[in-house]
Every structure is written in C-alpha cells, then in structure tokens.
Amino acid sequence: MTEFELIDRLRKWMPTNASTRVGAGDDCAVLDLGLADRWVLFKTDAVVEGIHFEPDADPFWIGHKALARCLSDVAAMGGTPGHALVTLGLPTAFDPARVEGVYAGMQRLAQRHGVAIVGGETTSNPERMLISLAVIGTAGHGRCPLRSGAQAGDALFVTGELGGSLESGRHLSFEPRLVEARWLVERFEIHSMIDLSDGLAGDLRHVLTASGVGAEIFADAVPIHPAARSQAAAEPGSRPVRSPLHQALCDGEDYELLFTLPVREEARLREAWKSSFPELRLTPIGRICPGSAVLLKDQQGTHPLTLDGYTHF
Amino acid sequence: MTEFELIDRLRKWMPTNASTRVGAGDDCAVLDLGLADRWVLFKTDAVVEGIHFEPDADPFWIGHKALARCLSDVAAMGGTPGHALVTLGLPTAFDPARVEGVYAGMQRLAQRHGVAIVGGETTSNPERMLISLAVIGTAGHGRCPLRSGAQAGDALFVTGELGGSLESGRHLSFEPRLVEARWLVERFEIHSMIDLSDGLAGDLRHVLTASGVGAEIFADAVPIHPAARSQAAAEPGSRPVRSPLHQALCDGEDYELLFTLPVREEARLREAWKSSFPELRLTPIGRICPGSAVLLKDQQGTHPLTLDGYTHF
Numbered sequence: 235m236t237e238f239e240l241i242d243r244l245r246k247w248m249p250t251n252a253s254t255r256v257g258a259g260d261d262c263a264v265l266d267l268g269l270a271d272r273w274v275l276f277k278t279d280a281v282v283e284g285i286h287f288e289p290d291a292d293p294f295w296i297g298h299k300a301l302a303r304c305l306s307d308v309a310a311m312g313g314t315p316g317h318a319l320v321t322l323g324l325p326t327a328f329d330p331a332r333v334e335g336v337y338a339g340m341q342r343l344a345q346r347h348g349v350a351i352v353g354g355e356t357t358s359n360p361e362r363m364l365i366s367l368a369v370i371g372t373a374g375h376g377r378c379p380l381r382s383g384a385q386a387g388d389a390l391f392v393t394g395e396l397g398g399s400l401e402s403g404r405h406l407s408f409e410p411r412l413v414e415a416r417w418l419v420e421r422f423e424i425h426s427m428i429d430l431s432d433g434l435a436g437d438l439r440h441v442l443t444a445s446g447v448g449a450e451i452f453a454d455a456v457p458i459h460p461a462a463r464s465q466a467a468a469e470p471g472s473r474p475v476r477s478p479l480h481q482a483l484c485d486g487e488d489y490e491l492l493f494t495l496p497v498r499e500e501a502r503l504r505e506a507w508k509s510s511f512p513e514l515r516l517t518p519i520g521r522i523c524p525g526s527a528v529l530l531k532d533q534q535g536t537h538p539l540t541l542d543g544y545t546h547f
Numbered sequence: 548m549t550e551f552e553l554i555d556r557l558r559k560w561m562p563t564n565a566s567t568r569v570g571a572g573d574d575c576a577v578l579d580l581g582l583a584d585r586w587v588l589f590k591t592d593a594v595v596e597g598i599h600f601e602p603d604a605d606p607f608w609i610g611h612k613a614l615a616r617c618l619s620d621v622a623a624m625g626g627t628p629g630h631a632l633v634t635l636g637l638p639t640a641f642d643p644a645r646v647e648g649v650y651a652g653m654q655r656l657a658q659r660h661g662v663a664i665v666g667g668e669t670t671s672n673p674e675r676m677l678i679s680l681a682v683i684g685t686a687g688h689g690r691c692p693l694r695s696g697a698q699a700g701d702a703l704f705v706t707g708e709l710g711g712s713l714e715s716g717r718h719l720s721f722e723p724r725l726v727e728a729r730w731l732v733e734r735f736e737i738h739s740m741i742d743l744s745d746g747l748a749g750d751l752r753h754v755l756t757a758s759g760v761g762a763e764i765f766a767d768a769v770p771i772h773p774a775a776r777s778q779a780a781a782e783p784g785s786r787p788v789r790s791p792l793h794q795a796l797c798d799g800e801d802y803e804l805l806f807t808l809p810v811r812e813e814a815r816l817r818e819a820w821k822s823s824f825p826e827l828r829l830t831p832i833g834r835i836c837p838g839s840a841v842l843l844k845d846q847q848g849t850h851p852l853t854l855d856g857y858t859h860f
Contacts, residue, residue, distance in 0.1 A: 235643055237669050240643060240646065240669060241669060243643060243647065244646065244647065244650050247647065247650035247651055247653070247654045247664070248650070248654070248663070248664035248665070248666070249654055249657050249658045249662070249663055249664060250663045250664075250665075251629070251630075251661055251662070251663040253629060253630075253663075254630065254663045254665055256665075257663065257664075257665040257666055258664075258665060258666035258667070259666065260666075263630065263632065263665035263666050265629070265630055265665070265683070267580070267582060267585075267587065267629070267683075267685065268582055268585070269580060269581055269582060270581075272580075272581070274580065274587075274683070276630060276632060276665060276681070276683060277632070278591075278632040278633075278634045278667060278668055278679065278681045279634070279668050280634045280636065280668060280670050280679065281670075282636065282670055282671060282672055284673070285670065285671050285672075285673075286670075316564070316566060316578070316580070317564075317566075317567065317576065317578055317589060319576065319589060319590070319591040319681065320591075321591045321592070321593045321679050323593065323595065323636075323672075323677060330548055330553060330556060333553065333557065334556065334557065334560065337557050337560035337561070338560055340560070341560045341561070341562055344562050345562045348564055349562070349564070350561070350562055350563045350564040350566075350567045350570065351560070351561035351562060351563075351570075351571075352561070352563075352567055352569075352570040352571060352576035352578070352589060353561070353570055353571030353572065353573075353576050354571070354591060355591055355592050355593060356550050356553060356554060357593050357594075357595055357598065357599075358595060358598050359595055359598075359636075359672070359675070359677060360597070360598075360674070360675075361673070361674040361675075362672070362673075362674075364636060364672060364677060366591065366593065366634050366679040368589070368591045368632065368681035370578070370580075370587070370589060370683065372580070
C-alpha cells in the first residue's frame with residue numbers, strides 16, 4: 235500500500251465542519267475563522283532521521299529543512315506563515331547540543347520570514363530523531379491557488395531547476411518560495427499551484443487528478459539542475475543510468491513551485507518575473523489539456539509520461 | 548537532562564512576533580490573528596508506541612488518546628477546539644486496518660466536539676507507530692486562564708479523581724474536560740488553569756513557578772481514584788508500596804483540570820457545579836500562598852511536598 239492509497243483510505247474517517255474551506259488533499263488546510271479578508275492556513279509535516287536526513291547531517295540544516303518543508307506548503311497556497319510549533323521525538327541518549335543546533339536552523343529561517351516559534355512538545359522516540367512541525371499562516375480570501383484549479387489551456391510553469399536534490403544537498407538547504415508565490419498570486423490569475431516535494435511527475439499528477447485535466451510536458455524545456463547532470467554522468471559504474479531528464483521529473487524534494495495560469499498571461503508573467511527575480515529561473519514546461527492523459531513531447535514524438543514520483547514509503 | 552531542562556534551554560531559540568500573546572510555556576500558544584473577540588489557540592502533541600501506549604493497545608483508544616491529549620490542553624485554556632491535523636509515523640510493515648482503527652477513535656472524539664480533521668501527513672518511522680496531533684482552537688479575549696495567573700489567597704480545585712490512570716486504562720480513554728472548562732471560564736474568575744498530564748505534584752509546580760507563588764495542599768482532601776487504592780493494595784509482593792495518596796499526587800496522565808480562583812468564589816462554585824455536573828467530582832484541595840514553598844498538610848503536620856511528577860523521559 236502506497237502513502238497515497240493509505241491517505242485515500244483514511245479520508246472517510248476525517249469529519250469536517252462549517253469553518254473548513256479546504257480539508258485533506260491540498261498543500262495546506264484552509265480555514266475560515268471569521269477574519270474579514272484572510273483565510274487561515276494550517277499545515278503539519280515531519281522529518282525522520284534516516285528517512286529525510288542522514289544521522290550525520292548538520293543539525294542546523296535538519297532544523298532548517300523541518301521548518302522549510304511546512305513553509306514551502308504555505309508558499310504553495312500563496313500564503314504568509316505566522317506561527318510554528320515543534321514536536322521533537324528524541325532517542326534515549328540525545329545530545330542537547332545537537333537539539334539546539336536543530337533549533338538554531340529553525341530559528342534563522344523563522345526569523346527571516348517573521349514566523350514565531352510558539353512552543354512545542356518533546357517526547358521519546360527511542361531509535362531515531364523525529365521532528366514534526368505545525369504551521370499556521372494566512373492568505374487573502376479568494377487568493378489561494380488550489381491543486382484543483384488547473385484549466386485546460388493553462389500554461390504550466392516551474393521555478394528553479396529540478397533533479398539531484400539529494401546529491402546537491404538542496405533537500406536540506408532549499409529556500410521555500412514564499413516571496414515568489416505571494417508575488418505571483420498578487421499579480422496574476424494563478425489557477426493552481428503546488429510545491430514539488432514528490433517530484434514533478436508525481437506532483438503534477440496530484441494537480442491533474444484534483445483538477446480533472448491532463449497535460450503535455452515539453453521534454454526539452456524541463457529545467458534540469460546541474461546536480462542531475464553530473465549525477466547521471468557518475469552513475470554508469472554503480473547502478474542503472476537514469477537520464478538527467480528522468481531525475482528532473484522524478485527525484486523529488488526540489489521544493490520549487492509548479493503552477494498554472496491562463497496562456498494569455500504568459501508573456502506578461504515572463505517579463506515581470508525577469509525584473510523581479512533575475513536570479514531564479516522561471517520556465518514554461520507545458521500545457522494543461524482536456525482529458526486525463528499526461529504526455530511527454532520530445533524529439534522522438536509524444537509518449538505517455540508513466541514515470542512515478544518519489545513516494546515516502 | 549530532564550524534559551523540562553531541555554525545553555528551558557531551547558526557549559532562547561524561539562523567535563516571537565507581534566501577534567503572539569503567549570508562546571512556549573503554557574498549555575497552548577495564544578495568538579491574536581485579528582479576530583474581534585477571539586484569540587486563536589495552537590497546540591501540538593505526540594503519542595509514541597511503547598511510550599504512551601502499548602503495542603497491543605486497542606487502536607481505537609490510541610487514536611482517542613492522541614487527539615484527547617491536545618483537546619485537554621485546549622480545555623485548560625478555556626477554549627473551543629476547531630480543527631486538527633494528524634501526522635502519522637508508521638513502521639515499515641504496518642497494518643492499514645490498525646491505522647484505520649486509530650482514525651476511528653479520533654473521528655468519534657472529534658465529532659463529539661465539533662472538530663474537523665483537515666488532513667495531515669504520513670511518514671515512515673520504522674520501529675514504532677507515532678501519532679502527532681496539531682490542533683487549532685479559539686478562546687474569548689481575556690477569558691484564557693494562564694498558568695501564570697495564580698494569586699496568593701486563591702482556592703485550589705481539581706476535577707475528578709487522581710492516580711492509577713495507567714492501571715485503570717483511563718490514560719487511554721479519558722474524556723477531555725472541554726465542556727467543564729468553558730463553563731468555568733464563562734461563569735467564574737478563574738485565575739489559572741492547567742490540565743494534569745504530569746501528575747498533580749508536577750503540574751502544580753508548573754503553575755506555581757509561572758505565577759511566582761507557593762501552595763498548601765490538604766492531604767486528606769486529595770480525591771484518590773479507586774484504581775490507585777487497589778493498585779496500592781496489590782503492590783506489596785512486587786515492588787515498593789506507594790501509598791494511594793502518592794499515586795494521586797504523582798502518577799500522571801489524569802487529564803483532569805487543576806485551577807485556582809478567589810476564595811470568595813468558592814461556595815458559589817461548589818453549589819453551581821453540583822447542579823451542572825452532578826456526576827463529576829470537584830474538590831478544593833488547598834490554597835495558593837505567598838512565597839514559593841509547596842506544603843502538604845496531613846494529620847502529622849505540615850511537610851514540604853518534595854514528590855516529583857511523572858516526566859516523559
């Protein structure tokens with residue numbers, strides 16, 4: 235049973251109420267607590283030693299990653315994070331200095347984005363460190379791009395460069411795209427948005443399934459991170475070669491933004507982006523199409539994109 | 548290093564911001580998100596297999612406990628819970644039916660209190676199940692009894708009966724005192740409140756330290772749960788006898804309310820409580836005093852209460 239099959243099975247056990255705008259199934263839950271012009275965003279996420287970080291990883295970057303993953307989900311809703319709580323599961327013999335290092339990483343990232351760390355909880359998790367974050371944020375009423383909003387004809391964009399995140403260490407040190415996402419939702423009619431944690435192929439499918447549409451990806455346009463190219467070159471001796479493109483589509487943990495907007499906005503977006511974020515690539519990689527097929531167009535023609543994204547089991 | 552020493556050490560790494568009314572150190576964080584008459588409460592907590600529940604515990608009650616612990620903290624702030632997120636850490640080979648059982652327990656409790664479960668996250672935690680809950684609630688402006696509000700001269704009350712929580716299974720099946728706590732804050736000048744998770748002796752100290760006061764406990768008044776009495780009787784053959792009183796003071800996981808209010812309110816409270824909650828005991832167990840001493844008064848005289856509460860390491 236995959237992570238996603240399990241989550242589907244659990245949904246029927248999740249009661250809702252009148253103030254819930256969006257429950258399970260998007261990057262954040264969206265709540266209407268009665269604020270005049272803001273919705274409240276609510277998100278939790280956990281990183282586990284040996285799964286999401288190696289035991290010898292720098293504690294500072296472990297802490298950074300733990301918080302940054304939640305902030306990246308707030309970014310995907312075009313929101314502003316405000317408050318975080320930290321639940322720490324600690325092995326029987328833990329080093330307090332290592333735990334402080336984790337907090338130092340969270341602190342620096344939190345401060346940079348005006349986020350208060352308002353407490354948390356410690357518990358024993360005897361075999362490995364586990365850090366679970368909960369974050370509250372807000373977003374403007376009607377300014378929350380959901381996974382379900384993609385429309386046939388939309389242009390599909392991605393920020394940054396994809397693939398080789400583990401090898402390059404970006405899975406620890408990435409910067410959540412909060413500023414860029416708010417800039418987008420304030421200036422453009424963003425139909426749908428998601429942050430890339432499971433890999434472009436996997437996360438694109440989440441958007442398409444939620445929206446009831448298909449997509450066409452231009453293989454040559456996918457922005458490949460240099461780490462994916464060098465990794466592909468270094469691999470032949472050890473394990474089956476995965477092409478740089480395959481890595482960019484499937485590696486996961488890129489934490490870039492994938493979003494769609496009407497094609498008529500494309501030119502204006504590319505122009506405005508260049509002057510606002512000259513150092514971050516923004517790439518149109520395809521189109522949203524009617525139906526449910528996901529196609530990859532390359533020089534050999536058009537093929538179904540059957541690659542699966544990275545899953546956490 | 549104890550849980551509390553570690554938390555103290557971590558506090559300096561927690562940035563704050565203008566909308567934070569209460570950060571780390573109370574039952575919930577208290578946030579001012581701009582609602583006219585409500586504050587937002589924010590709480591996380593985790594239960595871990597082998598620590599907070601046995602591997603063969605009924606999944607329904609594991610789920611119940613995981614959510615009920617957070618709701619008990621919302622109760623201690625006089626609040627109303629609204630939304631919850633669930634982060635599940637699952638062993639490599641997990642039984643989906645067991646996970647659904649956990650959700651069934653959360654669902655029933657959530658529905659009873661109008662709480663929506665708005666999503667969550669699953670991850671691998673190879674050796675044991677871990678369930679981390681995050682809860683958002685609200686409370687009236689100025690109606691949030693904090694740990695720091697106890698005043699010399701206050702009467703000290705506790706709901707229910709204490710001790711033997713593990714042996715009687717109440718540590719799994721307890722009912723968070725949400726209704727009773729809201730009733731209290733709406734009708735009485737509650738100066739301070741906390742829910743009893745670490746044991747009366749330990750949690751009382753949290754209140755006294757935060758408030759800068761001491762207390763005198765009347766040993767004969769402490770309401771002892773029948774499970775603590777039978778446990779004490781059964782113990783002689785196996786391990787050192789702990790008196791029923793010792794268990795009531797120190798066992799922990801009672802999840803009852805401990806609160807203080809002006810002595811002049813005492814008679815009115817006891818009368819009103821009896822007609823509103825005839826089936827739940829409410830017991831005056833002592834007084835808040837100037838200074839910092841915590842004294843236990845019994846038939847032999849007055850002694851310092853040196854017993855420590857249960858800690859989670």
